[in-house]
Amino acid sequence: MSENTEPTKESIQESLPETESQEVVSEEEVITASHENTEQQTAQMVSENEPAEESSSVEEQLEDLENIEFPEASFDMLLMQHHTQAMLALGLIPDPATGKVIKNKSAAKFHIDMLSIIQERTEGNLNEGEAEALNGVLHNLRMMFVNNP
Template identity: 50%
Template sequence: MSEEQDPEKKIVIDSDWKEQVRKEKAKLNEDPAPEAPSQPPEAEPDVAAASGAGQFPPADFTLLISMLATQAFSAMGHIPDPATGQAAKHPEVAKHMIDLLAVLEEKTKGNLDPQESAALESVLHQLRMAYVAVSQG
């Protein structure tokens, strides 16, 4: 008999999953389960602060351009992979990143301030020249 047809099986929704996890950990450690949380919910650490979310630069258009350009340069072998320390060439990925930036240029035409427009145009020019050099060599 399949699980769908078994009347004995039910889906149980546990709305207090944190307390359930505490009980399971206590059971595994053979400690008695705590009756109440050790800290009130207000005292739990802020996840955003703990993950360093406040340390990122402000989200703006030039950061987006920079991220895509960095990925393209990395895919062309200009930036080594942080994990291996070696540069790898993936021209199809580089071309895709360049194409994405070109789509951004087309879709945002007339809506960018002069600095953003110049930055996008400059980055696209640099990437296209680097891509030609990589694909020919």
């Protein structure tokens, strides 16, 4: 299995966009950015009630990322993570890091397939609410996938 490593300040700096003219993004870059996007989304959730500083430097932003308090791990968070990444990959929401819409059907299919595997492997072991949430998320993502050229 893969080793779980914390992102470093350098790896986060390297992932920041250098120009706004970059239009073509490879599948590998999208998948690599998935983990970073999740951290940024979590940072946004944590800081929603705090006033935003207009002239925050990159170093201050990186320091903030290093001090993020993540929510408690749960089944709902797992569903939300794959759901959000699939919607990003379908181009239905812009990338929070760049503000750009990036379409990657392969990445969207990956996240939908991961949720399908979770559904298969947890059959009979979920409570009613968890099963309904998983079924609903999968149904919605599959409909968005087939209706999104």
